[in-house]
Amino acid sequence: MDPITGFTSTTVEADRTFERAARSVGLEVERHPYPVPGPDGEPLFTAVTRLGSATAPNVVLLLSGVHGVEGFAGSGLQCGLLQSPDIVSLPDGIALVLVHLVNPWGMAWNRREDHENIDVFRNLLYHDAPSDPDPLFDEIDDALDLPHWADPSRSDARRQALVHRHGLPRIVAAVRRGQHHRPKAMTYHGNGRCWATRALHAIVDRDLARVSRAAVIDVHTGFGASGAGLVMSYEPVGTPRYERAQRWMNGDLYTPGADFDIPAHPRPPYAFLGERIPGLEPTALILEFGTEPPDVTRDLFPANAYHHLFGDPRSEAARRVGARYRQFCYPETDEWKRAVWSRGVEVVQRVIAGLGQSAVA
Numbered sequence: 001m002d003p004i005t006g007f008t009s010t011t012v013e014a015d016r017t018f019e020r021a022a023r024s025v026g027l028e029v030e031r032h033p034y035p036v037p038g039p040d041g042e043p044l045f046t047a048v049t050r051l052g053s054a055t056a057p058n059v060v061l062l063l064s065g066v067h068g069v070e071g072f073a074g075s076g077l078q079c080g081l082l083q084s085p086d087i088v089s090l091p092d093g094i095a096l097v098l099v100h101l102v103n104p105w106g107m108a109w110n111r112r113e114d115h116e117n118i119d120v121f122r123n124l125l126y127h128d129a130p131s132d133p134d135p136l137f138d139e140i141d142d143a144l145d146l147p148h149w150a151d152p153s154r155s156d157a158r159r160q161a162l163v164h165r166h167g168l169p170r171i172v173a174a175v176r177r178g179q180h181h182r183p184k185a186m187t188y189h190g191n192g193r194c195w196a197t198r199a200l201h202a203i204v205d206r207d208l209a210r211v212s213r214a215a216v217i218d219v220h221t222g223f224g225a226s227g228a229g230l231v232m233s234y235e236p237v238g239t240p241r242y243e244r245a246q247r248w249m250n251g252d253l254y255t256p257g258a259d260f261d262i263p264a265h266p267r268p269p270y271a272f273l274g275e276r277i278p279g280l281e282p283t284a285l286i287l288e289f290g291t292e293p294p295d296v297t298r299d300l301f302p303a304n305a306y307h308h309l310f311g312d313p314r315s316e317a318a319r320r321v322g323a324r325y326r327q328f329c330y331p332e333t334d335e336w337k338r339a340v341w342s343r344g345v346e347v348v349q350r351v352i353a354g355l356g357q358s359a360v361a
């Protein structure tokens with residue numbers, strides 16, 4: 001089967017492809033129902049399946065859709081792996097757990113955030129330890145004036161003055177650092193655990209309870225050259241965990257913070273694995289596939305947020321913005337899908353091999 005048939009066009013199709021492919025190779029699928037439906041009333045859920053031994057002491061956790069609509073790439077990779085399970089060889093002692101659509105609502109509604117405007121990636125990081133927002137954040141949010149984004153008499157002068165005064169990198173970095181105190185603003189981390197964080201905790205508690213080593217591959221899109229897959233580690237450079245990831249990737253590791261679109265975080269994502277499962281040693285990698293240059297679509301982020309937070313997400317204007325935003329996150333050409341597939345398989349194989357070596361070392 002052509003592996004790019006695993007790449008779908010809707011959340012419903014992605015769910016169906018994932019479940020069918022899993023069952024066709026005799027795997028069970030567990031559903032975690034999402035509390036609210038998709039735009040056509042369709043039920044949404046996160047699905048989980050496991051390849052390899054149920055008692056393997058080492059697990060690779062492959063996640064899609066942490067950032068909602070970015071999830072088509074990771075879903076395509078997961079479905080392709082289920083359709084062609086022989087493409088990666090799993091040694092004894094290593095299992096591959098696929099968590100399909102961590103934030104299915106965002107994928108269904110063309111949003112990066114969940115139904116409560118929470119950035120799930122950042123909620124996973126900061127749910128128990130809120131970060132301090134950038135001191136510029138409120139000024140930027142006030143200047144953006146999201147509630148009046150579509151008002152024709154609205155002036156962009158304040159925002160332009162801020163960019164002029166501080167420079168675009170500083171503004172983007174302040175927004176990307178995120179915040180806990182303005183629920184109807186950009187890059188909201190949430191307060192406490194959002195639905196997806198609770199679901200992922202439940203999955204980890206059950207599926208990784210007796211695991212000694214785990215690797216996470218969390219698939220995202222929207223940064224880097226089109227179709228290229230950058231592998232990132234948020235561990236501090238020079239630490240044993242960072243060096244291990246660097247070894248696994250043969251020295252080809254991208255370090256967050258080098259570009260203002262990908263900020264470093266004060267603590268690594270997926271540290272919660274080690275906190276929830278005593279003795280578990282996690283290695284977390286973010287696999288980021290490039291689509292278009294971020295500057296081309298920079299205004300899509302606030303525009304999309306406006307329609308969902310203050311406008312009508314079902315309006316024609318909202319649909320137009322959502323469709324363009326989705327295209328930015330998921331170019332959906334065969335060429336792009338093939339690039340994602342081949343790089344995705346390569347990274348999964350490298351991580352399986354690396355985890356295998358770590359297990360015997």
Ligand SMILES: [Zn+2]
Pocket residue numbers: 067070220221
């Ligand atoms: Zn992302």
